Amino acid sequence: MVLLGVLLFSWVAVFQLVNLSVEYNASARAKQILPQLGIVSEGQMPMIRKVLGAAAVTYAAATVSAVTQVLCFVPRLFAGSRQRRR
Numbered sequence: 001m002v003l004l005g006v007l008l009f010s011w012v013a014v015f016q017l018v019n020l021s022v023e024y025n026a027s028a029r030a031k032q033i034l035p036q037l038g039i040v041s042e043g044q045m046p047m048i049r050k051v052l053g054a055a056a057v058t059y060a061a062a063t064v065s066a067v068t069q070v071l072c073f074v075p076r077l078f079a080g081s082r083q084r085r086r
Contacts, residue, residue, distance in 0.1 A: 012066045016066045027052040034048060
């Protein structure tokens with residue numbers, strides 16, 4: 001069961017790492033494109049930068065959480081294999 005948990009959370013961690021780079025790239029492009037298209041004014045850009053930055057930070061937090069969860073399960077996986085050898 002622990003092996004299944006490690007595998008599943010590892011998959012989530014990899015997905016989050018890929019998703020993190022996509023989010024940062026999308027936020028950077030949005031900061032450039034929104035004023036060019038006239039969707040927002042330059043006066044609104046400081047607030048938009050804050051919102052897009054906060055969105056990117058939530059993805060970073062989710063990535064850290066997923067990696068931490070994997071690191072929490074890995075010692076349990078090895079502890080279980082040591083107990084079976086006894």
